[in-house]
Amino acid sequence: MQFFVQLIVILLWVVSIGWITGKKSYPIGPNDDERKRSIKSKSIIQSWTTLLLFLVTNYLFGVFNVNESVGNIDSTNLELFYIILALLTYFIFYIINSRKMSAS
Numbered sequence: 001m002q003f004f005v006q007l008i009v010i011l012l013w014v015v016s017i018g019w020i021t022g023k024k025s026y027p028i029g030p031n032d033d034e035r036k037r038s039i040k041s042k043s044i045i046q047s048w049t050t051l052l053l054f055l056v057t058n059y060l061f062g063v064f065n066v067n068e069s070v071g072n073i074d075s076t077n078l079e080l081f082y083i084i085l086a087l088l089t090y091f092i093f094y095i096i097n098s099r100k101m102s103a104s
Contacts, residue, residue, distance in 0.1 A: 020044065020090070039097045046097075047090040051082060 022032030022040050032040070 035101060039094065039101055042095040043090050043098050046093040049085055050089045050093075051086045054082070054085060 017028065020040060021044075022030055022037045
């Protein structure tokens, strides 16, 4: 069972990276033009920067002991939160960058 989970994760990884980056070097994914690849690249960078901001903020709250207990969140839900945050911010920044690039 663990092998099948790892195989599915690898396949999803290859498909998602090919689609997100828009490069044809991956077996699956669109062959986007330079403008669209630039938009996707900027969106990836902004998304990961936002995720890094959340992680640093969470770490600093722990260091300075300013966490107010919202609830007992286990690590699985916290990992899922950060994955959803990364995907959500990618799509938000993709829309913002698309509108910026189409206006100019």
